[in-house]
Amino acid sequence: MAYYALVPAAGTGLRMEQTTPKQYLPLAGQPLIWHALRALCSSTVIDRVFVVLAAEDAYWPDQAMANLGPRLHLLRCGGRTRAQSVLNGLRGMALMLGDIAEDWVLVHDAARPCLSGALLEKLVSNVGEDAVGGLLAVPVADTLKRAGALPGKPDDAANRSIGTVPREGLWQAQTPQMFRHGLLLQALSQIDNSRDNTPGNAPTVTDEASAVEALGLAPRLVASSMSNIKVTYPSDLQLAETILNDFQR
Ligand code: C5P
Numbered sequence: 001m002a003y004y005a006l007v008p009a010a011g012t013g014l015r016m017e018q019t020t021p022k023q024y025l026p027l028a029g030q031p032l033i034w035h036a037l038r039a040l041c042s043s044t045v046i047d048r049v050f051v052v053l054a055a056e057d058a059y060w061p062d063q064a065m066a067n068l069g070p071r072l073h074l075l076r077c078g079g080r081t082r083a084q085s086v087l088n089g090l091r092g093m094a095l096m097l098g099d100i101a102e103d104w105v106l107v108h109d110a111a112r113p114c115l116s117g118a119l120l121e122k123l124v125s126n127v128g129e130d131a132v133g134g135l136l137a138v139p140v141a142d143t144l145k146r147a148g149a150l151p152g153k154p155d156d157a158a159n160r161s162i163g164t165v166p167r168e169g170l171w172q173a174q175t176p177q178m179f180r181h182g183l184l185l186q187a188l189s190q191i192d193n194s195r196d197n198t199p200g201n202a203p204t205v206t207d208e209a210s211a212v213e214a215l216g217l218a219p220r221l222v223a224s225s226m227s228n229i230k231v232t233y234p235s236d237l238q239l240a241e242t243i244l245n246d247f248q249r
Contacts, residue, residue: 002047002103003124004093005040005176008085009033009110010054010078015232023110024059027237028244031064035113035244041068043117045124046106052089054078081203083211087188090181101182104128107208108176111231114243115176119224123176126222133179134220135209136228137171144170171221174228177208179219187211 013022023033030038033051040049048071053060055076065072073096077088086107094100106123108115119136127134144165149157179187188211191204205211209219227243229236 005046005049005106006089007051007110010085028241033110039115052085083205090185103181105181106176106178114227123222127178130220132217135177136174136224137221138224140167140170173207174224
């Protein structure tokens with residue numbers, strides 16, 4: 001049984017408001033993506049690490065990545081959405097490795113630089129025997145508000161709270177998300193030609209677990225840590241650097 005990591009890194013990171021794609025912004029002296037790849041490449045539980053880049057990516061820094069070792073492989077087959085990038089990556093892995101349907105794939109965001117070895121091992125040991133697969137996640141701690149407009153008052157709908165969503169039983173999904181190659185390929189293939197492919201539509205499948213849920217299956221939730229943050233907004237870079245510094249103490 002092999003364990004592979006797949007890192008989709010073909011996004012542009014519009015919410016960072018920078019011309020350089022988010023995954024290449026500097027963080028603690030390295031490109032942001034380097035930190036996620038280092039965590040995966042240095043893990044003893046992962047056999048190979050695949051990165052999905054946009055075909056036209058001109059930012060990948062060969063030199064900075066050289067110290068990550070021979071288990072790292074590039075696939076230049078990114079898609080229009082994250083789900084398409086992952087699906088293309090799964091197909092690229094099978095072309096290279098042959099029949100890997102029963103092997104595990106851990107999909108991890110390029111933009112989650114603070115993944116610890118302990119969390120990675122916790123995920124693998126909790127999910128390695130599961131029939132479906134699973135993901136790192138944290139129970140929601142904050143009170144959740146629904147934005148909208150009251151009848152007859154359509155102004156400012158994006159910034160008005162019209163209800164409170166009960167947080168009981170809600171979890172915030174993180175990555176890695178871990179599924180067998182064959183099952184994930186099947187799950188993502190089913191949404192490949194749906195509305196997510198239509199330009200202008202926001203993607204409805206924003207993680208692997210939601211594609212697997214659409215098959216009627218229930219992935220296992222593995223309690224994670226808030227330190228495994230995703231860098232989305234400019235202020236997240238400072239927080240990520242603080243967490244990485246803490247790891248080194
Ligand atoms: O934009 P967001 O932070 O949700 O992206 C999550 C991950 O998916 C990032 O690592 C990003 O590079 C990747 N992605 C991708 N292909 C896309 C869109 C996002 O590989 N078309």
